[in-house]
């Protein structure tokens with residue numbers, strides 16, 4: 001084996017761990033030797049390595065090299081990207097697709113001779129290949145706070161027309177809906193019984209018969225994952241009557257119901273579709289933290305969706321992807337920032353992206369938002385009811401009454417417009433009519449038949465708290481120096497259909513163009529399907545936090561003045577130092593890997609090493625105990641393969657910029673790659 005010097009060894013380590021590596025030096029300094037040796041070593045590890053060069057002449061330096069044009073199927077260079085991709089897609093000879101698909105690493109010699117057009121075409125072809133080698137279908141589940149639904153498309157349909165997405169319509173009574181209420185009913189033995197409208201109606205029937213007391217009805221429970229500091233597998237949820245069940249069982253049952261429903265829909269229309277043929281997308285709010293995302297993943301696993309077939313999509317990001325495919329919707333120029341305001345039932349999620357020259361989306365501002373969705377309006381309405389009727393009367397509502405009242409409220413919310421109306425009416429349950437005795441809102445609330453007639457200004461005030469929070473969040477983002485030229489806001493999510501909200505935004509920000517697509521309420525689901533087929537639609541993301549691990553280091557009087565000191569084998573060390581991997585607000589390319597860090601075991605026979613990971617909103621934390629630092633969880637690194645050896649170490653990369661954090665560890669002695677897992681839920 002050729003011996004590599006330290007610098008070459010470092011370059012090889014980067015190649016081996018999947019980084020993009022540029023080797024730059026004068027002629028005669030060993031670049032070709034390093035490439036030859038690196039290729040040999042990677043192949044010995046079972047990797048498929050392709051060696052190419054920019055010219056035929058350069059390729060001759062290697063035994064089995066070809067030109068990059070030939071390898072990537074760029075044909076003779078006369079086609080533009082679109083034509084090239086459609087030729088490769090339509091070609092009967094799929095050898096180009098096959099060889100790109102199987103390559104683990106690609107070497108390009110004399111890369112400086114390659115034009116930017118060739119680069120772009122290479123990247124587009126790689127994207128096409130990943131699309132063509134993907135699953136037969138993509139199915140997206142939006143497990144929402146108030147409403148849930150699903151959509152899907154076959155790969156073959158997607159390739160013809162990306163927006164050819166089938167959105168399941170749910171029938172109830174004589175009406176069909178895009179989504180169903182996220183309500184789940186379990187029987188007295190905690191077995192899943194029903195979901196959606198059926199769950200609500202079954203529970204109301206049980207309650208009417210007085211047999212509901214041991215049953216469990218969960219509704220609007222998704223927000224339990226938001227900012228939950230102690231989220232774990234043992235977290236419990238309270239049902240409508242205060243009885244508890246394991247949260248993971250409730251989420252898993254809901255996801256399983258939607259998954260099975262979708263499989264049934266498939267089986268009615270498509271022959272031979274199995275779960276393994278589908279890539280599943282689950283949508284999550286972009287502002288959720290890592291433990292909430294991991295919780296959803298674990299729930300999906302429990303529902304029978306395995307990790308390899310599952311991607312989490314960030315809701316506003318998926319909507320941004322969809323909006324790119326709506327013809328004539330948005331005249332947003334390439335390079336201009338635009339905001340996506342995703343207003344759902346529970347969460348309002350705000351992101352800012354720009355469209356790059358190659359059509360991918362680049363995030364410009366970290367996801368921001370809060371729990372100011374449609375249910376804040378509901379909360380204000382129920383507070384009003386309490387004032388008018390009193391706690392005892394409102395508490396006496398039957399399950400059927402509550403169901404009907406929520407339906408009437410949803411209808412009322414849709415009717416409210418910024419101006420022109422003097423009052424609104426809402427149908428209320430008979431028991432409330434009987435108890436109506438208005439003293440709190442004299443002249444502003446009247447009873448007319450079985451309806452409550454409420455002064456329009458009062459009704460509009462139910463939106464105040466939510467709209468105020470959303471406006472101030474948008475203002476904060478606009479104040480960011482990077483976004484001074486932001487002119488467009490795209491509103492998506494069910495609650496964005498509210499004219500009160502849209503008007504509030506337009507009044508406060510008259511210079512912004514507020515765009516609300518026709519299918520604002522389903523943009524997330526449809527965008528998630530497109531994202532599942534083409535994950536490269538998103539190219540860059542902004543880091544929400546500074547991430548790092550807790551390390552200890554030999555005590556340095558200068559550096560560690562405020563540190564916590566401990567003595568190990570007679571050596572004074574400072575513990576709890578924040579070893580920063582990445583900084584908040586940094587914009588990272590999707591799949592970005594941090595520079596490798598090396599960790600050594602403290603004991604000779606240590607088989608595992610645990611790293612505590614931390615995050616914080618501040619840019620340069622010194623210690624993991626600094627204000628604002630939060631422990632995320634642990635990474636467990638296996639060192640079992642080189643047990644007993646001296647000078648062992650594990651090299652660790654964090655993979656950031658994806659929708660979830662990942663970590664990769666390599667045993668430096670054996671070269672074995674471990675997919676060390678983050679555990680954010682060790683509570």
Ligand SMILES: Nc1ncnc2c1ncn2[C@@H]1O[C@H](COP(=O)(O)OP(=O)(O)OP(=O)(O)O)[C@@H](O)[C@H]1O
Nearest residue numbers: 144145146147344345346347374414494495497498
């Ligand atoms: N026209 C409208 N005016 C006001 N509110 C509306 C309108 N249409 C729908 N909503 C409200 O939007 C919310 C549902 O939106 P959506 O289906 O996007 O939420 P979700 O997916 O349940 O929420 P999340 O994204 O928080 O999980 C409900 O609160 C509903 O009452």
